[in-house]
Amino acid sequence: MVSRRKAKDGEWIIIHNRSLDAAAVGRWTVHGRRGEIARFDAEQGRYFTVPFAADQDGLEATLDIPPGALWCLRLGARVPETAAAVAFQYREDFKTEWDVTELDDRGLKAGPAVHVKKLEDWKRWKNRSDFSGTLRYRASVDLAGSNGALALDAGRVGEIAELFVDGRSAGVRLALPYVWDITTLIRPGRATIEIDVTNTARSRWSDPFSHGETESGLLGPVSLRKATR
Numbered sequence: 001m002v003s004r005r006k007a008k009d010g011e012w013i014i015i016h017n018r019s020l021d022a023a024a025v026g027r028w029t030v031h032g033r034r035g036e037i038a039r040f041d042a043e044q045g046r047y048f049t050v051p052f053a054a055d056q057d058g059l060e061a062t063l064d065i066p067p068g069a070l071w072c073l074r075l076g077a078r079v080p081e082t083a084a085a086v087a088f089q090y091r092e093d094f095k096t097e098w099d100v101t102e103l104d105d106r107g108l109k110a111g112p113a114v115h116v117k118k119l120e121d122w123k124r125w126k127n128r129s130d131f132s133g134t135l136r137y138r139a140s141v142d143l144a145g146s147n148g149a150l151a152l153d154a155g156r157v158g159e160i161a162e163l164f165v166d167g168r169s170a171g172v173r174l175a176l177p178y179v180w181d182i183t184t185l186i187r188p189g190r191a192t193i194e195i196d197v198t199n200t201a202r203s204r205w206s207d208p209f210s211h212g213e214t215e216s217g218l219l220g221p222v223s224l225r226k227a228t229r
Contacts, residue, residue, distance in 0.1 A: 010076025068176025
């Protein structure tokens, strides 16, 4: 899905990859436009380089948009300073089990932890069929051999997630892709990974006719992704 919006000295192109399974890859042309292209990342508050070429017809960019991602492209005679985005490709799934604890409205533990061997919709768990709130998933992973840029990919989530690495927040994700760059948060050795997952009240009133069945919780697969550059 593509939308265009005017901006001072240029315009914004908003592209949403609505596929939840496949990246949107290809070349894309903006006819009649001169200047440059950059991608703005609201989470990091900075612009990233987008490969593009200019000719008499306009601007042509090479795009590789992850599943579910929303890209904001800035077009103009002069775009802000950009940095090269890190491409996280190589993937290593977590081989770990999780301790899951309910959190109250203050973010404090509201009961004992439950040990989970398999990630699945928490509505299948005892006494969670109509639960609406936040559960914290906690695991310890070995990052001793993880050098360079590193990201954590939570896979599928139902539906809001905040990641903590050794107690430090990496940010909140409201929709796919549930991916965090954790390069600056990790240290050699073991790390404690916590993912707070919050579903919505809609899980209490499933409506398969208009919305389909909802899923709640950390569904995964959770993986570490390493950079290609």
